Amino acid sequence: xxxxxxxxxxxxxxxxxxxxxxxxxxxxxxxxxxxxxxxxxxxxxxxxxxxxxxxxxxxxxxxxxxxxxxxxxxxxxxxxxxxxxxxxxxxxxxxxxxxxxxxxxxxxxxxxxxxxxxxxxxxxxxxxxxxxxxxxxxxxxxxxxxxxxxxxxxxxxxxxxxxxxxxxxxxxxxxxxxxxxxxxxxxxxxxxxxxxxxxxxxxxxxxxxxxxxxxxxxxxxxxxxxxxxxxxxxxxxxxxxxxxxxxxxxxxxxxxxxxxxxxxxxxxxxxxxxxxxxxxxxxxxxxxxxxxxxxxxxxxxxxxxx
Amino acid sequence: xxxxxxxxxxxxxxxxxxxxxxxxxxxxxxxxxxxxxxxxxxxxxxxxxxxxxxxxxxxxxxxxxxxxxxxxxxxxxxxxxxxxxxxxxxxxxxxxxxxxxxxxxxxxxxxxxxxxxxxxxxxxxxxxxxxxxxxxxxxxxxxxxxxxxxxxxxxxxxxxxxxxxxxxxxxxxxxxxxxxxxxxxxxxxxxxxxxxxxxxxxxxxxxxxxxxxxxxxxxxxxxxxxxxxxxxxxxxxxxxxxxxxxxxxxxxxxxxxxxxxxxxxxxxxxxxxxxxxxxxxxxxxxxxxxxxxxxxxxxxxxxxxx
Ligand SMILES: [Mn+2]
Ligand SMILES: [Mn+2]
Numbered sequence: 001x002x003x004x005x006x007x008x009x010x011x012x013x014x015x016x017x018x019x020x021x022x023x024x025x026x027x028x029x030x031x032x033x034x035x036x037x038x039x040x041x042x043x044x045x046x047x048x049x050x051x052x053x054x055x056x057x058x059x060x061x062x063x064x065x066x067x068x069x070x071x072x073x074x075x076x077x078x079x080x081x082x083x084x085x086x087x088x089x090x091x092x093x094x095x096x097x098x099x100x101x102x103x104x105x106x107x108x109x110x111x112x113x114x115x116x117x118x119x120x121x122x123x124x125x126x127x128x129x130x131x132x133x134x135x136x137x138x139x140x141x142x143x144x145x146x147x148x149x150x151x152x153x154x155x156x157x158x159x160x161x162x163x164x165x166x167x168x169x170x171x172x173x174x175x176x177x178x179x180x181x182x183x184x185x186x187x188x189x190x191x192x193x194x195x196x197x198x199x200x201x202x203x204x205x206x207x208x209x210x211x212x213x214x215x216x217x218x219x220x221x222x223x224x225x226x227x228x229x230x231x232x233x234x235x236x237x238x239x240x241x242x243x244x245x246x247x248x249x250x251x252x253x254x255x256x257x258x259x260x261x262x263x264x265x266x267x268x269x270x271x272x273x274x275x276x277x278x279x280x281x282x283x284x285x286x287x288x289x290x291x292x293x294x295x296x297x298x299x300x301x302x303x304x305x306x
Numbered sequence: 307x308x309x310x311x312x313x314x315x316x317x318x319x320x321x322x323x324x325x326x327x328x329x330x331x332x333x334x335x336x337x338x339x340x341x342x343x344x345x346x347x348x349x350x351x352x353x354x355x356x357x358x359x360x361x362x363x364x365x366x367x368x369x370x371x372x373x374x375x376x377x378x379x380x381x382x383x384x385x386x387x388x389x390x391x392x393x394x395x396x397x398x399x400x401x402x403x404x405x406x407x408x409x410x411x412x413x414x415x416x417x418x419x420x421x422x423x424x425x426x427x428x429x430x431x432x433x434x435x436x437x438x439x440x441x442x443x444x445x446x447x448x449x450x451x452x453x454x455x456x457x458x459x460x461x462x463x464x465x466x467x468x469x470x471x472x473x474x475x476x477x478x479x480x481x482x483x484x485x486x487x488x489x490x491x492x493x494x495x496x497x498x499x500x501x502x503x504x505x506x507x508x509x510x511x512x513x514x515x516x517x518x519x520x521x522x523x524x525x526x527x528x529x530x531x532x533x534x535x536x537x538x539x540x541x542x543x544x545x546x547x548x549x550x551x552x553x554x555x556x557x558x559x560x561x562x563x564x565x566x567x568x569x570x571x572x573x574x575x576x577x578x579x580x581x582x583x584x585x586x587x588x589x590x591x592x593x594x595x596x597x598x599x600x601x602x603x604x605x606x607x608x609x610x611x612x
Contacts, residue, residue, distance in 0.1 A: 091403075096409055105402055105418035106418060107417050110414035111411075
């Protein structure tokens with residue numbers, strides 16, 4: 001019976017690449033493992049897998065009676081729906097500690113770094129297992145994605161050191177060029193249904209009893225949103241009603257300008273004022289220097305709900 | 307502001323020695339840290355600290371506004387009462403994943419091994435920090451205690467390898483002799499109030515909504531309990547009522563005979579029948595081969611409450 005390695009719902013590149021990289025490591029140390037996923041690949045992730053020659057991991061939503069290794073989160077809400085009927089044998093993550101619990105001992109590799117793949121790199125080192133060229137490639141891309149090519153405040157020296165090693169192993173000379181190519185793929189929003197864009201990297205949070213959805217789209221130039229911004233605003237308003245949410249926030253992040261425009265629909269008119277000291281005008285607010293949802297958006301928001 | 311390294315309530319030797327060993331490591335890597343404790347030392351722990359020349363860590367129950375590193379558990383109920391007002395920066399543990407959560411990223415070193423100090427040994431190796439002779443001594447003793455000198459089914463090859471390294475560093479030639487000396491101290495129950503014995507290593511568990519307390523006393527020869535067994539039975543019955551518990555179980559573990567006599571008071575007359583396939587007679591049941599509360603007692607009990 002293999003261990004299924006699976007990331008969060010609405011998987012990002014880190015979730016998919018972590019599953020691939022960790023499943024490979026587990027197989028090398030004599031623990032049969034299979035990478036799976038809980039949702040569709042984003043164009044960025046598809047680009048990464050194509051570039052390094054990987055098949056899309058199996059789409060699998062039911063894990064009852066199986067052993068699973070969770071990557072890139074530790075939240076019940078982000079886990080398979082039947083996680084309570086599975087045995088969690090391990091967790092690799094770099095977020096706050098969530099509400100997953102187990103009834104048996106397990107291994108948790110959780111570190112305050114910029115990307116789960118940085119931790120998986122440490123696991124390879126711990127076990128003394130060499131990282132194949134194509135695995136190193138997807139790990140490298142995941143770190144560049146999560147750290148916004150080192151610009152995110154979540155990026156640590158450990159992430160940079162991992163990227164250096166992985167680039168050598170993957171035979172990548174120009175890290176920044178690879179990162180920019182990836183973000184160009186991410187920036188191509190034309191032709192994508194608005195709802196798909198809103199939900200591409202969308203997470204619901206429980207804020208002191210209120211359901212708050214926060215999405216993020218990272219692009220090289222915010223101008224790509226000019227023609228669809230009204231539609232995005234209308235769609236997050238609809239999403240708020242459909243899900244019985246208190247608020248829905250959509251971060252349009254300009255990775256070159258290093259800041260985010262936040263689109264806001266909320267039951268609290270002064271939410272961004274209380275959380276970030278800046279009022280919402282016409283459903284929008286510019287947050288200078290804000291690149292990281294996890295580090296720069298969620299904590300202040302949580303405080304605002306206390 | 308230092309990081310306070312603190313184990314669980316009613317600290318065992320692993321909790322205290324983990325706090326000491328991890329605080330030392332943190333100080334070596336430039337993160338000022340202080341070992342603290344949430345309760346009185348057991349005679350075994352006192353023996354270990356005396357033997358290797360350590361002061362008793364500071365008794366500290368309030369951590370509001372402080373940074374804390376939790377060792378040897380991940381449960382709200384085992385943590386400081388005001389843990390919600392502290393910042394948990396890390397967790398080292400070898401039990402099932404509990405219900406602690408955080409609002410910020412942290413480091414978790416959780417492994418399915420026999421003792422938290424085995425994991426701290428891995429942390430020393432990871433950071434390339436040498437373990438001083440006296441620190442190695444208390445780490446060694448904690449592992450011998452938690453693994454019942456390697457006899458517990460929770461003991462893994464990783465624990466044995468750590469003990470080998472630590473014994474060399476501590477200058478201990480005869481590991482088994484040290485372990486037996488320690489368990490002799492643990493076996494001295496004479497003169498200790500019955501309630502102190504019952505609560506010496508006592509944990510409350512939430513079993514599907516029912517509060518179940520399970521204590522354990524590990525001795526070299528169960529004969530030490532002959533004259534006080536009636537008193538122990540009366541006391542766990544009292545403890546059951548006082549705490550509004552569904553059941554209180556007290557494991558009297560004979561580490562030489564490798565089994566446990568379980569004293570039982572419960573609202574379910576057939577509890578041990580359902581959990582272990584053996585009925586309770588006169589409030590007692592012998593469980594052959596059972597040394598580990600965590601691995602051999604709690605999981606079946608949890609299943610019996612489903
Ligand atoms: Mn990630
Ligand atoms: Mn322990």
